[in-house]
Amino acid sequence: MTGRRADARRNYALLLDVAKEAIAEHGPDASLEQMARTAGVGSATLRRHFPTRQALLEAVFREEVETLCARARDLTAHPDTRAALLEWLHAVTAAATTIRGLAVALARERALNADTAGAPCCSVQLTEAGDPLVRRAAGALTPGVTTDDLLTLVTGIALAAEHHPDPAAEAERLLGLAITGVSPQ
Template sequence: MMTGQRADARRNYALLLAVAEEAIAAEGADASLEQIARTAGVGSGTARRHFPTRHALLEAVFRKQIDTLADHARDLAEHPDARAALLDWLGGVLRFAATTRGLAEALNRDHTAAPGEPHEHCATARLTAAGTPLTHRAAPCLTPGVTITDLLNLVTGIALATEHHPHAATEADRLLHLTVAGISPA
C-alpha cells in the first residue's frame, strides 16, 4: 500500500486486509479474493488494485509476523550457542506456520514453484534470508549439506502435517524435536 493514497483507498486497503485475515484463518490460502471483496463491501476491481495476485494478498496478511521472525533471527545472530539459536528460530517459524492457517500451504507453494512463477511471494525469500546466517553459524553442528531451504521445507512439511491436529503447535513442536535428531545428532 502506498502512503500517498487517498483516505478512502487507505480505508479500503485496511478493510480488505482485515477481512482477508479472517477469511484466510477460516479457509486457508485459497480463500476467494472475490468473496473477500464482497464481504468488505468493495468491488473486485478495488480488491485487485490493492492485491493484484493471491500471493500479494497472502504476503500482506503474513507480513507482520514474517517481520517479527526476521527480527528474531537478527536478535539470535550473536547467540553464543549457534545450534540453540537456529533451533529457537526454527521453532518460532514452525509455531507460526502451524497456527496460521494458509501460511504453510503458501510457503509450500513457494518452495515448489519454478523461479518467476506468478504465485511466488517474498515470505519464503524473507525467511530464507533471515535463517541463512543462523544456518551458516550452526553448520558445524548440522549434518553436512543441510541448508536453510531444507530446514524451511521440513518446517513447512511438519506444519502441513499437523494443520488439522487439535493441538497443532504442540504436535508440530514434538515432530520438530523428532526431526532434529536427524539433522543435528549432537
C-alpha cells in the same frame, strides 16, 4: 501506499483486515470475491490492491514474517549457535502451525519460486533471515543442510500437523524428529 488517495488507503486496510479474518476462518483459498463483498468493494478494487492471491497472502502474513526475521537477527548474537538456530526453527514452526494458511502460503511460494509484486516473498525473507543462523551453526549440522532445507521441513511439518487433534504438540514432536536427523547432538 503513502502516495495513494485516502479512500484507496482505507480500502487497502479494510481489504487486508477482511482477508486476515477470512483466511483465519477458511484458509488460504478463501473466496476473494467474498472478501471484496465483505469489505464493500468490487473485486476489481481487491485485484488493484492485490493482483494475485499470493500477493494477498504475503500482505496478510507480512507482520508475522517480519517478527520471525527480527527474531533470527536477535539470535545471531547468541553464544550457542545450535541453540539459537533451534530456537528460531521452533518459532517458525509454531507460527506456521498456529497461523492458519501460513504454511500453505510458504509451500506455494517455494513451489512457484515467484517474487510477486516486486517485494520479497515471505519464504525469501525467512531464508535470508535464517542464513546467518545456519552458517554460524554449520558445525552442528549435517553437512549440506541449508536454510531452505530447514524451512521446507518446517513447512512440511506444519502441513502434516494441521489436522492433528493437537497441531502444535504434533508439530513440536515432528520437529524434534527432524532435528535429530539434521543436527544430532
